[in-house]
Amino acid sequence: LCRGGLAERLCRLQNRERSAISFWRHQCISDAKIPSDKSGVLIVKILEMFEECTIQVAICQQLEQSPATLSSEDAVVNAGEPILKVLFARETAAHLKSRLQDIIHIYPPWQKLLVKNTDVPVIMNTYFSQKVLLSEHSETTEKTYGLTKMLIRKNIISLAQMFRLDDLNDELCQESSDNQVACAPQIHNNCDSKERSAVNDSLLEMVESQGAVGWREAQVRVVIQRVYCLPAREGYRSHIQGNKPLCATPIINSDPANARLCLLVQDAYGMFSEVQLQSPSSADDIKQCCSRWEGKFCCLAGMKILQRTTRGRALGLFSLIDSLWPPVVPVKVLGQSQDSEMMTTNLPPPSFCYILTAQSGEIHVEVDEEEQISNLYQPPAVRALKEILQIDGCNERCSFWARVLYLRLQTKHSVPINQRDIWLFVTDSTLQNVVHVTPKVVAVSVAASCILSTEITEALGVASQLVFFKDALWGNGRIICVERTVLLLQKPLLYSAAGADLSELTGPVRLDELDSTTQANSVCAVRGTVVGVNESTAFSWPACDRCGNGKLELCPQDRGLLYCNQCSEVVISPVLKMQLEIFLSCPSRSQSIVKVKVWHKISFRLFVLINMLLSLQSYEVQSVLGKEVGLLNCYVHSVTSHPNCVALEEIVLL
Amino acid sequence: VPDDLLLGLKFIFGPSAVPALDMVDQRSVTRVTSPSGRTAYQVLGSSGKLYTCYSSCHFCTCPAFGFTVLQKNESLLCKHILAVYLSQAMGACQELTVSEEQLTSILLAQEEDEG
Numbered sequence: 001l002c003r004g005g006l007a008e009r010l011c012r013l014q015n016r017e018r019s020a021i022s023f024w025r026h027q028c029i030s031d032a033k034i035p036s037d038k039s040g041v042l043i044v045k046i047l048e049m050f051e052e053c054t055i056q057v058a059i060c061q062q063l064e065q066s067p068a069t070l071s072s073e074d075a076v077v078n079a080g081e082p083i084l085k086v087l088f089a090r091e092t093a094a095h096l097k098s099r100l101q102d103i104i105h106i107y108p109p110w111q112k113l114l115v116k117n118t119d120v121p122v123i124m125n126t127y128f129s130q131k132v133l134l135s136e137h138s139e140t141t142e143k144t145y146g147l148t149k150m151l152i153r154k155n156i157i158s159l160a161q162m163f164r165l166d167d168l169n170d171e172l173c174q175e176s177s178d179n180q181v182a183c184a185p186q187i188h189n190n191c192d193s194k195e196r197s198a199v200n201d202s203l204l205e206m207v208e209s210q211g212a213v214g215w216r217e218a219q220v221r222v223v224i225q226r227v228y229c230l231p232a233r234e235g236y237r238s239h240i241q242g243n244k245p246l247c248a249t250p251i252i253n254s255d256p257a258n259a260r261l262c263l264l265v266q267d268a269y270g271m272f273s274e275v276q277l278q279s280p281s282s283a284d285d286i287k288q289c290c291s292r293w294e295g296k297f298c299c300l301a302g303m304k305i306l307q308r309t310t311r312g313r314a315l316g317l318f319s320l321i322d323s324l325w326p327p328v329v330p331v332k333v334l335g336q337s338q339d340s341e342m343m344t345t346n347l348p349p350p351s352f353c354y355i356l357t358a359q360s361g362e363i364h365v366e367v368d369e370e371e372q373i374s375n376l377y378q379p380p381a382v383r384a385l386k387e388i389l390q391i392d393g394c395n396e397r398c399s400f401w402a403r404v405l406y407l408r409l410q411t412k413h414s415v416p417i418n419q420r421d422i423w424l425f426v427t428d429s430t431l432q433n434v435v436h437v438t439p440k441v442v443a444v445s446v447a448a449s450c451i452l453s454t455e456i457t458e459a460l461g462v463a464s465q466l467v468f469f470k471d472a473l474w475g476n477g478r479i480i481c482v483e484r485t486v487l488l489l490q491k492p493l494l495y496s497a498a499g500a501d502l503s504e505l506t507g508p509v510r511l512d513e514l515d516s517t518t519q520a521n522s523v524c525a526v527r528g529t530v531v532g533v534n535e536s537t538a539f540s541w542p543a544c545d546r547c548g549n550g551k552l553e554l555c556p557q558d559r560g561l562l563y564c565n566q567c568s569e570v571v572i573s574p575v576l577k578m579q580l581e582i583f584l585s586c587p588s589r590s591q592s593i594v595k596v597k598v599w600h601k602i603s604f605r606l607f608v609l610i611n612m613l614l615s616l617q618s619y620e621v622q623s624v625l626g627k628e629v630g631l632l633n634c635y636v637h638s639v640t641s642h643p644n645c646v647a648l649e650e651i652v653l654l
Numbered sequence: 655v656p657d658d659l660l661l662g663l664k665f666i667f668g669p670s671a672v673p674a675l676d677m678v679d680q681r682s683v684t685r686v687t688s689p690s691g692r693t694a695y696q697v698l699g700s701s702g703k704l705y706t707c708y709s710s711c712h713f714c715t716c717p718a719f720g721f722t723v724l725q726k727n728e729s730l731l732c733k734h735i736l737a738v739y740l741s742q743a744m745g746a747c748q749e750l751t752v753s754e755e756q757l758t759s760i761l762l763a764q765e766e767d768e769g
Contacts, residue, residue, distance in 0.1 A: 008679075013657055
């Protein structure tokens with residue numbers, strides 16, 4: 001605050017005033033008698049009361065006046081019945097608990113304000129006010145008063161008044177006087193029974209009227225737009241990932257059994273809320289819950305607010321909300337009566353969202369499974385991969401149906417296995433059937449925060465699967481599966497697929513050939529001529545011919561034999577597996593040194609040759625050089641420019 | 655300015671009073687006029703952000719106004735609007751003349767990204 005400025009002055013004055021008020025109040029409580037000094041005291045009787053912008057306005061009749069001059073300016077007093085508009089601050093009003101016909105003594109210093117063109121003077125700064133009790137049985141009447149609820153009319157200033165739209169002024173003045181709001185803050189909200197069982201349809205009203213700690217008996221009816229699982233948080237690990245704001249990496253427990261089931265719900269006014277259920281359901285239930293609950297109405301009761309989050313703090317949540325905006329049917333507008341028109345155009349997307357959870361561990365969510373799907377429900381819009389790759393925006397949610405060709409676990413050793421990203425290489429007919437324009441295969445990175453059910457994890461490792469990716473995130477040229485993305489093995493019951501080509505793949509899957517645009521963490525097909533062999537990295541090992549286990553042990557009984565502990569049997573004829581790094585010259589990317597780690601399926605001739613070379617422990621490089629290596633499917637480990645080198649690893653597609 | 659007036663401001667406007675007076679002390683209110691005679695007020699808020707208050711009607715672009723005044727009806731005005739009224743009354747407004755285009759862009763640029 002500016003030294004010597006008005007603000008500083010007011011602060012000092014206010015502090016003095018506050019101590020004077022508390023001193024006076026204390027005095028009032030200790031002496032039941034009215035102080036004898038009557039000079040400057042204003043005595044009024046309350047005729048009418050209402051609240052406006054937290055100030056309590058009391059239209060009063062001035063009863064009598066002390067002969068001494070009042071502390072304020074104008075002393076125009078008639079013997080008649082002067083009417084005054086007395087304003088009480090919220091705190092004073094709560095202290096007074098006044099009712100109609102009460103007599104209030106207002107002690108100085110108070111102020112009188114005469115507003116131009118009005119007859120009724122306004123009395124303000126009424127901090128030192130005291131209610132005068134009339135009869136001898138005052139105490140008992142006071143008690144009964146305290147028990148009954150008090151309704152004070154709240155005068156809501158309409159927007160037209162606010163913005164001084166004069167023509168509408170009179171009409172709206174009438175309307176606002178009909179609003180009745182239960183006021184007195186100390187009194188417990190004993191609503192009529194009608195309200196108790198009433199079902200609200202506005203989340204915002206529920207939150208505002210019921211508060212953060214618990215919704216007592218009211219319920220709110222909402223539509224379930226999405227069902228997903230969120231990981232149970234166990235703290236955060238700070239990790240910077242480029243410019244991405246989602247960079248405080250939570251230490252996530254991705255165990256499907258520890259996930260929290262969550263619902264993204266929307267009310268009749270278009271407002272969203274995320275409801276986190278605390279029941280120990282696992283991610284394996286998600287498939288069921290999705291198909292049974294999405295799109296249906298449900299009633300929320302007994303919720304408490306975990307958080308009110310905003311767009312800037314919860315990008316992931318809001319990217320999902322944006323994908324559901326604008327609403328597909330008109331929504332109601334708060335503040336207008338039920339019969340007014342609903343709006344759907346030009347509504348700005350929400351900027352805040354309440355995250356709710358059930359109080360005390362109980363679930364208070366009743367899903368109306370029998371009822372029809374709500375019109376407000378927006379099923380996921382399935383798009384073709386080709387279309388998704390052409391999206392311009394960032395952090396946009398997209399849903400698609402694709403075949404998984406290859407799976408790779410990221411090998412960051414500093415991160416525990418259950419928190420590592422999984423990369424899925426996927427394709428669909430729109431990518432396979434088009435020549436040259438878009439890549440044939442797209443990498444989808446599945447973050448640890450995207451909970452996968454055990455069914456999916458097992459299925460993905462076994463064979464090539466058709467997977468429905470619901471609400472994945474597209475941004476920075478990549479598709480990622482994060483929190484709130486759901487992977488399903490079946491197509492959902494309801495989805496919109498405008499123009500998407502969801503046909504099955506017809507021929508064998510083709511990968512893009514290695515060329516100058518190939519990047520790391522992708523898959524490609526490579527062909528070329530062998531120009532070198534990296535002897536130092538070559539090694540071979542025996543593997544079980546039954547199960548392929550590469551970690552055979554020496555038989556304890558006969559150390560000349562090999563034993564497979566996965567099959568629990570001796571391996572009679574082991575398969576020789578080998579790993580070798582060869583250098584290729586590829587016409588499609590002639591400038592780079594292409595280093596390929598081959599170990600699965602190199603050509604038989606080459607295999608035999610190299611095998612011989614290795615077992616003989618000596619070789620002539622010339623015998624290998626110049627050999628053609630056919631179209632090998634590879635995973636690109638890294639692409640460096642200095643030196644210009646591409647490191648690949650041969651892979652087998654699922 | 656007598657003490658009574660200051661206390662009166664505090665009584666009616668509550669928590670907005672002191673911040674508004676501070677803005678007056680610091681000359682944070684600027685009246686922006688264009689050649690056609692249109693005016694708007696720009697107030698430098700405590701966070702350093704510039705808010706626009708309209709002269710033709712009771713409005714401010716700050717989030718507190720939207721929430722406490724328009725939505726919850728808890729307050730008559732926000733501290734910026736009060737600062738504008740006080741600065742007007744005390745002749746403490748800074749003056750700035752801009753072109754029509756500049757004033758239009760001030761009046762139109764109300765899309766504040768909160769994220």
